[in-house]
Amino acid sequence: xxxxxxxxxxxxxxxxxxxxxxxxxxxxxxxxxxxxxxxxxxxxxxxxxxxxxxxxxxxxxxxxxxxxxxxxxxxxxxxxxxxxxxxxxxxxxxxxxxxxxxxxxxxxxxxxxxxxxxxxxxxxxxxxxxxxxxxxxxxxxxxxxxxxxxxxxxxxxxxxxxxxxxxxxxxxxxxxxxxxxxxxxxxxxxxxxxxxxxxxxxxxxxxxxxxxxxxxxxxxxxxxxxxxxxxxxxxxxxxxxxxxx
Amino acid sequence: xxxxxxxxxxxxxxxxxxxxxxxxxxxxxxxxxxxxxxxxxxxxxxxxxxxxxxxxxxxxxxxxxxxxxxxxxxxxxxxxxxxxxxxxxxxxxxxxxxxxxxxxxxxxxxxxxxxxxxxxxxxxxxxxxxxxxxxxxxxxxxxxxxxxxxxxxxxxxxxxxxxxxxxxxxxxxxxxxxxxxxxxxxxxxxxx
Numbered sequence: 001x002x003x004x005x006x007x008x009x010x011x012x013x014x015x016x017x018x019x020x021x022x023x024x025x026x027x028x029x030x031x032x033x034x035x036x037x038x039x040x041x042x043x044x045x046x047x048x049x050x051x052x053x054x055x056x057x058x059x060x061x062x063x064x065x066x067x068x069x070x071x072x073x074x075x076x077x078x079x080x081x082x083x084x085x086x087x088x089x090x091x092x093x094x095x096x097x098x099x100x101x102x103x104x105x106x107x108x109x110x111x112x113x114x115x116x117x118x119x120x121x122x123x124x125x126x127x128x129x130x131x132x133x134x135x136x137x138x139x140x141x142x143x144x145x146x147x148x149x150x151x152x153x154x155x156x157x158x159x160x161x162x163x164x165x166x167x168x169x170x171x172x173x174x175x176x177x178x179x180x181x182x183x184x185x186x187x188x189x190x191x192x193x194x195x196x197x198x199x200x201x202x203x204x205x206x207x208x209x210x211x212x213x214x215x216x217x218x219x220x221x222x223x224x225x226x227x228x229x230x231x232x233x234x235x236x237x238x239x240x241x242x243x244x245x
Numbered sequence: 246x247x248x249x250x251x252x253x254x255x256x257x258x259x260x261x262x263x264x265x266x267x268x269x270x271x272x273x274x275x276x277x278x279x280x281x282x283x284x285x286x287x288x289x290x291x292x293x294x295x296x297x298x299x300x301x302x303x304x305x306x307x308x309x310x311x312x313x314x315x316x317x318x319x320x321x322x323x324x325x326x327x328x329x330x331x332x333x334x335x336x337x338x339x340x341x342x343x344x345x346x347x348x349x350x351x352x353x354x355x356x357x358x359x360x361x362x363x364x365x366x367x368x369x370x371x372x373x374x375x376x377x378x379x380x381x382x383x384x385x386x387x388x389x390x391x392x393x394x395x396x397x398x399x400x401x402x403x404x405x406x407x408x409x410x411x412x413x414x415x416x417x418x419x420x421x422x423x424x425x426x427x428x429x430x431x432x433x434x435x436x437x
Contacts, residue, residue: 021353023324023327023353024324026324028353030353030354030355034357034359036391036392036393036395037347037356037392037393037394037395038356038357038358038359038395038397039349039354039355039356039357040354040355040356040357042353042354044293055293057294057353058293058294058295058296059353059354061294062294062296062328062330063393065296065298066319066330066332066344066393066394067343067344067390067393068332068334068341068342068343068344091294092276092294093293093294123390123391123392123393124391126341126390126391127390127391137340140342143300144300144301144302144315147271147272147274147299147300148271148272148273148274235312237268237302237310237312238268238269238302238310239268239269239302239310242269
């Protein structure tokens with residue numbers, strides 16, 4: 001009797017591990033796989049001309065974006081995850097296309113596992129990552145200060161005499177703004193002054209010029225730097241970045 | 246070491262407990278952008294995974310912008326009033342922005358509490374839920390990095406639309422004027 005009850009229980013559990021769900025016109029399968037946060041992995045299936053289209057519904061990318069500053073790591077991990085599970089990845093989506101009906105179960109399993117694996121690997125990489133460069137912190141601040149505006153990371157700009165790379169170029173319509181990190185050394189200040197001077201020679205209104213000091217108190221020749229650019233600290237609030245531009 | 250450095254924990258606790266206000270009035274942007282050179286390959290991709298995002302820095306109760314503290318809202322571009330998420334983010338001990346509290350409104354999939362027994366919580370949450378700072382902080386630093394806020398509690402209020410979502414965000418994260426944020430640029434006439 002007990003054996004029968006346990007078997008019934010096991011069968012009930014097995015039947016409820018995954019379930020189908022409709023969201024608008026989307027047909028979804030909620031799988032028992034878990035992302036690190038505890039959210040269940042969801043897979044979407046859709047009919048296409050040559051079979052079925054199976055995707056992770058963008059949930060892996062969405063899950064990762066909640067971790068903060070992890071999108072780039074996610075995309076790096078996605079290539080490995082898609083190869084490992086035999087599925088495809090593009091933009092923010094794991095998917096398999098033109099899946100015949102008889103292979104749908106396998107495709108759902110592979111897409112779900114690729115998405116889960118990628119988010120897990122991203123979470124581990126994020127946990128052990130050190131801030132790579134001060135540039136990343138600068139870019140992070142700029143994203144907040146200039147939301148919706150294109151930010152070129154490490155963009156090149158031609159000055160009056162030469163072509164220069166800046167740590168960031170904010171492509172504002174009214175006036176693009178150049179940001180350059182300045183370390184507390186004479187060489188770093190001299191390099192920034194040279195760049196800004198050459199850009200300024202195009203005309204003072206052509207580009208906004210902002211020097212971003214890492215350690216302002218110990219940065220030499222600030223007065224010279226200030227003749228060619230606005231100066232703010234790397235850890236200034238977003239409002240200072242916007243105001244300086 | 247899994248412990249959160251004391252100075253970081255102190256900063257995060259202050260950000261959570263402080264009555265905050267918005268430090269800017271930003272616009273929504275769409276992510277991911279379709280790659281211009283490859284859009285002919287699979288245009289459905291960006292439609293399905295697309296989301297609108299809004300990030301806004303936060304002021305403390307005296308009106309001074311708090312370093313690194315910000316609110317991030319995510320909503321799907323083509324699905325109305327579901328899968329809406331708000332995260333409260335702060336800089337960590339490595340100057341990385343970390344999510345320290347999260348509200349998931351009307352999620353597509355259920356949430357599973359791995360630590361349900363230790364925290365006396367339901368093992369599964371089907372609807373809107375909050376990943377609270379206080380409970381997750383008890384797990385140490387990994388809760389905010391590799392575990393991605395694994396503990397959640399059911400949210401007691403129904404969220405039927407974006408306005409109600411903002412109201413809940415304000416209540417969950419203690420942000421006084423969040424209700425004034427603009428709605429995402431959804432075309433509400435569409436049936437997706």
